[in-house]
Amino acid sequence: MTLTRLTCQSSKVQSRKPRAPLHPDARRHQLLTAATAVFAHRGYRAAGISEIVATAGVARGTFYLYFASKAEVFLAIADDFYDRLEIQIAQGGASPALAVGSPDGRAFLHASFRSWFEFFHTHRLAATVMLTEAAAIDPRFDRGVAELRRSAYTHFAARFRTFQALGMVRPSLSADIIAHLQVGMFEELVKAFVLGVDNPDLDSLAEQMADFEWNGVRPAAR
Amino acid sequence: MTLTRLTCQSSKVQSRKPRAPLHPDARRHQLLTAATAVFAHRGYRAAGISEIVATAGVARGTFYLYFASKAEVFLAIADDFYDRLEIQIAQGGASPALAVGSPDGRAFLHASFRSWFEFFHTHRLAATVMLTEAAAIDPRFDRGVAELRRSAYTHFAARFRTFQALGMVRPSLSADIIAHLQVGMFEELVKAFVLGVDNPDLDSLAEQMADFEWNGVRPAAR
Amino acid sequence: MTLTRLTCQSSKVQSRKPRAPLHPDARRHQLLTAATAVFAHRGYRAAGISEIVATAGVARGTFYLYFASKAEVFLAIADDFYDRLEIQIAQGGASPALAVGSPDGRAFLHASFRSWFEFFHTHRLAATVMLTEAAAIDPRFDRGVAELRRSAYTHFAARFRTFQALGMVRPSLSADIIAHLQVGMFEELVKAFVLGVDNPDLDSLAEQMADFEWNGVRPAAR
């Protein structure tokens, strides 16, 4: 008994033309940047993988070589932003230490605000994504954003209490509420005058905000 | 021989039993309320027509008898919110008129803030939708939502200028920026202490915010 | 202050033309039949939802109105088959009861085989699916198929033991192995001469199989 060979003609269905490979880190960064831009302009839900890969100039499948899912890129953007935030805080630009020795609370507020405005201007797109997408995307992200905001409140409240202890600010104010007010003011100015604006006058913004926070709106006592 | 069932058997298909016709306005209101609740809890994109009609207790098709599209309900909610906003403003609770004759700007701020907090607490769900979904959802909405915010800024800025003209507040402050700061502070407090909270202490909030805005954080001059 | 209405033009993206609705049970049956045919011809993995809905002559989305997923239709087919199997067994066509009173084991085997061949011929397509897709599809299905085979072995083994107790068959044979041999022979004949054949001679098959099982291949003792 002789069995005929099975080997058969293969019917290649389509042709694929891989582009030039790139260093993995570079490609990942490229995709992260593209995703940040797309999320910033369209929001998480409205953004499509199609748009991200088109922006990055790669094929659909390439995306999934670097991120497990759409949610995962989003979280990667958040992680990136957190990292930069921690560096910014660690650099002391916003720490009360700066104020010690300086009796001028108003000047300190100005410097602090200015440096934060600069931070958000530098990281414009990622900031847009973070400020915009407060809505539910992924349980992990919800936790992350909540934590981010809470840590911001805690940070500002702690700083304010230090100031109160130093007698630099009025002791009757609730540090927690002040923290929220600061975050609210800051977020609003950032959204209105920093993120979508080409050449924002960050110094003016910091000046006005510091003046407002320091002196209030009450006319000077006569 | 008895074999266990492999499937869970839940068909999405329902039976057809027409509900009693309702007055068009009532049905529209019913759908609008349902949509507001669903958008508030899930966000615009995540909300489905299915969920809205299920909440309203009507059929899918009925929805399209009253609204041309999903986008249209969202805009209807915004329009509704506008209407109430205009009434609130017209009622003078927030108009500078109140302040005329009263030289006490701080008391005025307190009263104004309090009444606004009450407004947002009363219209909790719609407010959640407007504050949450203010960000880019759909290019088509941007115009509408942006206009809503702009009108709020304009209102507050105009009021502030009136105050400046009356000498009630410092003239060196930029009315535009103050308007944004107020909106930011207000929005933040509303989100943090009003919308998701059962029995918010609106008076305290108004008090703290008014104190902060009026006096700033600077310690009392000795 | 007057706010302009937001109501905007809706840009309908595409036109949809729903076909005439059908009674849910009819539609479900239509889809189940189509899926059975497609799975029978291409196997579970190779079969696409596209092919199923094309066969049923409905739109892609309609499928998901009746089945939660591709795996779910498959399991529904299996459930259907199990139901018919239980009926077939319950009808006693295969029960040893028939043999009682009749000393003719060979005739009983013939009748039993015949009725089973008829069953598989009647439910040709579903049977093809069940006999073909022994491979892993879904844990639930694996369990189901294993259970199905085990119950078949158990059934045949029990019947054989009854026969042994009645002295109708040789007591030295292992009922478990005989059960497997019967299932194997049956499956093979079904696959080769029943499923893909237009007018199978079921009686001949039953006759040959009964003769083989009853007498073996040994030449008649002289």
Next chain:
Amino acid sequence: MTLTRLTCQSSKVQSRKPRAPLHPDARRHQLLTAATAVFAHRGYRAAGISEIVATAGVARGTFYLYFASKAEVFLAIADDFYDRLEIQIAQGGASPALAVGSPDGRAFLHASFRSWFEFFHTHRLAATVMLTEAAAIDPRFDRGVAELRRSAYTHFAARFRTFQALGMVRPSLSADIIAHLQVGMFEELVKAFVLGVDNPDLDSLAEQMADFEWNGVRPAAR
């Protein structure tokens, strides 16, 4: 402030380190073995090239140096199996030649079955692939796999006819059907008691099957 990481960071991207070249035949064999194992455990469709190359310890591209496509490896496995099958047949372990001179058909059947059980146990994995994936996988394979089965039937039928001519078995039986019955019984026992079992008692199996085939189930004539 320390924020917890949101992502799990596992990139699919690997580093590039060429392995030492290997003799083409050795590499091909390495890949064939890996593919056999993967197909046996996951089935043809569910098996991925990724898994095959990971098992073989080579890169994706290497696979396509030795096989034109996924389908081609499958056919190569089948070809391999054919080769071994022909050797097994040629070795006469299963040829009627053995029986010539020996009047004991039952002993012959036992020896033959035993040697076949051993063959399938030795080539466990390839056998699993061939027996499991015999069903419709891809229209292109049907021809090949069908031919494999047909050649098995032909072989057994021819042998049976020889036996009939020698007067060793009953002449009234249809050789074609007997061939199918033998294949079915054999396949079933192999699947149930050989392939997935650690130390199968091949001799017992052969004994039971030979006894059944030789004598049938009929009680000894009194």
Next chain:
DNA sequence: GATGAATGAGAGTTCATTCAT
């Protein structure tokens, strides 16, 4: 010869919208 990043067609699934009843 060996590599693995890149590719893109096509898979399963969702859901806003339509219209026969």
Next chain:
DNA sequence: TATGAATGAACTCTCATTCAT
């Protein structure tokens, strides 16, 4: 007026295959 089954474009994700290195 009210219904809900039907629709199909668009979505996220997979994986066999290619080719620059």
